[in-house]
Amino acid sequence: MTTGITLILGGARSGKSRMAEQLVTALPGPWVYIATAQAFDAEMQDRIRQHQGGRAEGWVTVEEPLDLVAALTRANATARPVLVDCLTLWLTNVMLAGREVEAEAAKLIDLLPGLTMPVVLVGNEVGLGIVPDNRLSRLFRDHAGRLHQDIARIADKVLFMAAGLPMQLK
Amino acid sequence: MTTGITLILGGARSGKSRMAEQLVTALPGPWVYIATAQAFDAEMQDRIRQHQGGRAEGWVTVEEPLDLVAALTRANATARPVLVDCLTLWLTNVMLAGREVEAEAAKLIDLLPGLTMPVVLVGNEVGLGIVPDNRLSRLFRDHAGRLHQDIARIADKVLFMAAGLPMQLK
Amino acid sequence: MTTGITLILGGARSGKSRMAEQLVTALPGPWVYIATAQAFDAEMQDRIRQHQGGRAEGWVTVEEPLDLVAALTRANATARPVLVDCLTLWLTNVMLAGREVEAEAAKLIDLLPGLTMPVVLVGNEVGLGIVPDNRLSRLFRDHAGRLHQDIARIADKVLFMAAGLPMQLK
Numbered sequence: 001m002t003t004g005i006t007l008i009l010g011g012a013r014s015g016k017s018r019m020a021e022q023l024v025t026a027l028p029g030p031w032v033y034i035a036t037a038q039a040f041d042a043e044m045q046d047r048i049r050q051h052q053g054g055r056a057e058g059w060v061t062v063e064e065p066l067d068l069v070a071a072l073t074r075a076n077a078t079a080r081p082v083l084v085d086c087l088t089l090w091l092t093n094v095m096l097a098g099r100e101v102e103a104e105a106a107k108l109i110d111l112l113p114g115l116t117m118p119v120v121l122v123g124n125e126v127g128l129g130i131v132p133d134n135r136l137s138r139l140f141r142d143h144a145g146r147l148h149q150d151i152a153r154i155a156d157k158v159l160f161m162a163a164g165l166p167m168q169l170k
Numbered sequence: 171m172t173t174g175i176t177l178i179l180g181g182a183r184s185g186k187s188r189m190a191e192q193l194v195t196a197l198p199g200p201w202v203y204i205a206t207a208q209a210f211d212a213e214m215q216d217r218i219r220q221h222q223g224g225r226a227e228g229w230v231t232v233e234e235p236l237d238l239v240a241a242l243t244r245a246n247a248t249a250r251p252v253l254v255d256c257l258t259l260w261l262t263n264v265m266l267a268g269r270e271v272e273a274e275a276a277k278l279i280d281l282l283p284g285l286t287m288p289v290v291l292v293g294n295e296v297g298l299g300i301v302p303d304n305r306l307s308r309l310f311r312d313h314a315g316r317l318h319q320d321i322a323r324i325a326d327k328v329l330f331m332a333a334g335l336p337m338q339l340k
Numbered sequence: 341m342t343t344g345i346t347l348i349l350g351g352a353r354s355g356k357s358r359m360a361e362q363l364v365t366a367l368p369g370p371w372v373y374i375a376t377a378q379a380f381d382a383e384m385q386d387r388i389r390q391h392q393g394g395r396a397e398g399w400v401t402v403e404e405p406l407d408l409v410a411a412l413t414r415a416n417a418t419a420r421p422v423l424v425d426c427l428t429l430w431l432t433n434v435m436l437a438g439r440e441v442e443a444e445a446a447k448l449i450d451l452l453p454g455l456t457m458p459v460v461l462v463g464n465e466v467g468l469g470i471v472p473d474n475r476l477s478r479l480f481r482d483h484a485g486r487l488h489q490d491i492a493r494i495a496d497k498v499l500f501m502a503a504g505l506p507m508q509l510k
Contacts, residue, residue, distance in 0.1 A: 009503055011297030011468070012308075013315020043305070125502065127351030128181070129299020129469020130477045135383070137300045138352075145353020145503075152503035160502050162295065162330050163179055163315075163322035165339040169505040181467030182478075183485020213475070298351070299469020307470045332465065332500050333349055333485075333492035335509040 005112055006120040007151050009169075010161030011128075019161055020083050020120045027081040027118060029058040034075065034082060036090040038065045065093040069107045072115065081118045087151070088124035091143055095136075101143050109150050123148050125160070175282055176290040177321050179339075180331030181298075189331055190253050190290045197251040197288060199228040204245065204252060206260040208235045235263040239277045242285065251288045257321070258294035261313055265306075271313050279320050293318050295330070345452055346460045347491050349509075350501030351468075359501055360423050360460045367421040367458060369398040374415065374422060376430040378405045405433040409447045412455065421458045427491070428464040431483055435476075441483050449490050463488050465500070 006023060010016040024031050039045040060080070064071035068090050075082045084090075094104050112119070125148070127141045152158045158170035176193060180186040194201050209215040230250070234241035238260050245252045254260075264274050282289070295318070297311045322328045328340040346363060350356040364371050379385040400420070404411035408430050415422045424430075434444050452459070465488070467481045492498045498510040 007503065011295065011315070012301075012311045013297055013319065015319055043308075125298050125351065126300050127298075127353055128465050128467075130466050130472045130481060131352075132300045138383075141300060141352045145351065148502075149353065149355055149504035152505055158503060158505060160507075162318075162339060163177065163328060164319035165322055165328060167330075167337060167339065167507060169502060169507065181465065181485070182471075182481045183467055183489065185489055213478075295468050296470050297468075302470045311470060332488075332509060333347065333498060334489035335492055335498060337500075337507060337509065 003118045004156035005115075005151070005154060006118070006157045006159070007148065007155045008120060008122050008159045008161060008166075009125045009148060010159075011125055014161040015164030016122045016124075016161050017085055018164070019159065019166060020085060020122050023120050024081045024083045024118070025058070030080060031059050032075045032078065032080045032082045033059045033061045034068065034071050034084045035061055035063050036065050036068065036084070036086060036093060037063075038089070038093060065090070066097055066099070069104075069111050072108075072111060072119065076115050076117055079117050082120070084119065084121040086122040086124060087147060088126065088144060091140070091147060095140065095143070105143070105147050105150065108147075109154065112151070113154050121151060123151075173288045174326035175285075175321070175324060176288070176327045176329070177318065177325045178290060178292050178329045178331060178336075179295045179318060180329075181295055184331040185334030186292045186294075186331050187255055188334070189329065189336060190255060190292050193290050194251045194253045194288070195228070200250060201229050202245045202248070202250050202252045203229045203231045204238065204241050204254045205231055205233050206235050206238065206254070206256060206263060207233075208259070208263060235260070236267055236269070239274075239281050242278075242281060242289070246285045246287055249287050252290070254289065254291040256292040256294060257317060258296065258314060261310070261317060265310065265313070275313070275317050275320065278317075279324065282321070283324050291321060293321075343458045344496035345455075345491070345494060346458070346497040346499070347488065347495045348460060348462050348499045348501060348506075349465045349488060350499075351465055354501040355504030356462045356464075356501050357425055358504070359499065359506060360425060360462050363460050364421045364423045364458070365398070370420060371399050372415045372418065372420045372422045373399045373401045374408065374411050374424045375401055375403050376405050376408065376424070376426060376433065377403075378429070378433060405430070406437055406439070409444075409451050412448075412451060412459065416455045416457055419457050422460070424459065424461045426462040426464060427487060428466065428484060431480070431487060435480065435483070445483070445487050445490065448487075449494065452491070453494050461491060463491075 008016050127145050159166040178186050329336040348356045348360050467485050499506040
């Protein structure tokens with residue numbers, strides 16, 4: 001059974017969200033879905049709608065693009081299993097909002113071990129391609145890689161998804 | 171021994187094709203090589219020639235950039251082991267030809283479980299870098315990821331290659 | 341205990357260097373650090389400084405952007421454990437210097453099995469994103485993939501890092 005902290009990494013369309021939902025819904029519901037996506041354009045709206053359409057009954061959706069620590073703290077008070085989908089968009093939002101990434105990440109890392117409900121976090125692995133041309137993309141993948149390492153260190157379980165199948169790293 | 175459906179995933183120059191050829195040639199020949207590559211330019215011709223040069227005697231090569239289902243159906247009638255190299259170029263060809271990707275992929279997924287000869291399919295994992303700038307690339311990696319997941323679900327064996335070495339996902 | 345040749349692959353910020361340092365410093369020191377990075381700009385100087393700052397006492401640092409074979413041969417004479425960080429920058433330097441990559445890689449592959457000291461080599465996996473737009477990047481990831489395969493073939497141990505955690509490929 002999934003308890004504690006689970007980190008699910010993988011590339012685009014690797015089955016991360018589906019695996020996360022399976023792990024969470026194997027626990028007694030209702031479940032809290034913290035969605036960090038912001039729909040800036042039609043393509044993003046489509047992607048969000050597709051994700052929502054795939055989710056079963058019994059989910060309480062919380063949209064929180066930025067204050068992930070606040071959303072997790074509120075969810076923890078209800079003692080319900082929580083899915084955070086995803087860390088990568090949250091990080092993007094933090095950077096776009098001009099907030100201090102290291103400080104925001106540190107607050108999250110401080111919070112996680114103290115949570116009493118099971119929490120499953122989804123993150124996109126973005127560091128396995130050619131070094132990006134632009135500085136912001138390089139900075140972004142540095143931040144993402146560091147955040148994943150920090151969460152993996154305190155996680156109880158870490159999965160790396162490919163083609164819908166998990167490799168267990170921890 | 172390799173029977174049924176095997177999916178071999180990996181990045182560029184990860185040893186996918188070589189592993190696929192090893193698995194197929196461990197079975198009694200002759201073997202059918204379904205090549206989906208189309209040589210649009212000199213660089214691509216070079217890449218195709220290098221791949222061909224590396225293959226041993228005993229292979230019957232079928233060039234089929236688009237109608238993979240037809241090529242597999244014909245190959246199945248001969249009861250020979252088949253290698254499909256690769257799904258990624260086939261998907262590219264389907265998109266460039268303006269065909270409906272979901273429909274073409276569905277036909278392939280319908281066909282595969284009914285084949286009686288062993289079949290090894292090679293696919294490029296392309297979803298582990300930074301989100302691409304252009305919409306077509308994003309669409310492409312969505313299609314590729316979904317296709318790999320669909321094939322992995324019905325496959326008997328799934329390998330993820332890195333530096334010429336396999337990780338068995340299934 | 342780490343002896344012979346170890347290859348550590350992974351994406352950006354996957355914890356490759358830290359893992360390499362852990363393996364090397366588990367052996368009796370002092371240890372030789374062969375740094376292949378060249379600081380062309382402020383960003384690169386920053387990255388190098390961060391890496392250096394993280395290293396403990398007991399390291400002898402050798403900066404060698406191009407003549408890796410010579411640096412390894414000299415280090416071998418001292419019988420000290422060696423860390424090469426990283427193959428990817430070395431390959432970049434070889435290409436930028438207009439040297440023949442295949443010939444330089446062949447010299448390295450010839451040298452490695454004869455070394456008597458333990459050597460840990462770090463490489464960036466760059467082949468798991470969308471096919472790059474420009475020819476040089478495609479060429480680079482072909483070279484990197486082939487080099488990793490060649491080293492993996494003669495290595496005693498191969499690790500693939502993600503989120504700071506190792507998957508053992510060999």
